[in-house]
Amino acid sequence: MNHGEQLTALIAEDDFAQKQLLIRFAEEHHLIVLDTVSSGSKLVDKYVELQPDLILTDINLDDISGLKACRLIKAKGYDPCIIVVTALTDMKYAEESFEIDSLSLMLKPVTSERFKKSLEKAKKHLMQKRKQSPAAGSNDERLIRCKQKICDLDGRNIQRELYVKEEKIVYISKDYKQISIKWTDSNSVQTIHTSSTLKELNAATSPLLFQCNKSQLVNVRYIQKICADLITPGNYEILLHGVPESLTLSRSCFGHFEQARKLMAEEKGIHDAVLR
CATH class of the missing domain: 2.40.50.1020 (LytTr DNA-binding domain)
Incomplete structure (x- = not known):
């Protein structure tokens, strides 16, 4: 990731008002939203299709939970960068979010400042992750960087970098x-x-x-x-x-x-x- 490069995100939220709030915060902090979904199964399908840098997911979604959807994504061999957004305060959900290696747990109502801090943490994580993927190391660990043209939520064309494991x-x-x-x-x-x-x-x-x-x-x-x-x-x-x-x-x-x-x-x- 180059300095100043914008991250792409997929938002999973079944409440319309909360979804619009997350989209607004994303735009404020220059995060490109590729799409939004309201169900866990759609979250899995859209992640595989779009491969965003970041998942922003509520826990309670239609059909299956956001946490279960993230586990299914990881079971497919992906390593998504995850931020969990929820109104649930039960500690078991915090434990489950850490089990899927989420970077942050944002409690609703989400503020712009809290969103910014979680996004900065995600940027640092992705930068470190890509630095640790050596060009000269195990070929099974090699990340291949490729360029891709894709549309954001508003239909605007963007150019982004995508990383695929060579293996x-x-x-x-x-x-x-x-x-x-x-x-x-x-x-x-x-x-x-x-x-x-x-x-x-x-x-x-x-x-x-x-x-x-x-x-x-x-x-x-x-x-x-x-x-x-x-x-x-x-x-x-x-x-x-x-x-x-x-x-x-x-x-x-x-x-x-x-x-x-x-x-x-x-x-x-x-x-x-x-x-x-």
Whole structure:
């Protein structure tokens, strides 16, 4: 996160007046609201779709609670930045909010000053989190930064930075001018559209996520099988775990695959040695 960068948020609140108050405070403190929801199930779905920097959630929502929704999001493999907003003063809710690693618990009626303090805490947390994700460290810990154009609550176009764990990326594909990232949240495969170029993403990722042809990068971790391409002699077909489509490994990129396979074997050998 760059200094002065605006954060994006998803607000989960079933009371209209409280929702409008949170939106007003967000605008006052330059927080971009991507959307609002009133149910816990919608909170889960919208978080997966939009991947905001921050969740602002009430506890009592339609169908399932905000706390349960956040647990479901974390169970999918996400690590959301959470601020809980509630009128409930029972200590068990405070304990539950800390169990989901919420950064703050704001009691209603929320004031602009209290909102500002919680937001500053969230900014510091996100900055520290991104600093701790090394460019040169374990490839499983690497966060890949990509640019994305998205609309806010008022339909205005914004440019933001999105971070995806390299280990979760299955493949990256260029179709005309659009770049898509296919990644897994352990339960399903999701798609992110990015305005970053294939060249930028190739430079940001480790050799484990290699270029298999002129328009695609593939993560060697998800390769199930490689066989001869029956259409183009000399090329290969890549079958992947978790996705029905196959990719092409061109002759000119076969060396990238060999490098990625060797690196994965070396890392697996080190990991196995540690376990013994």
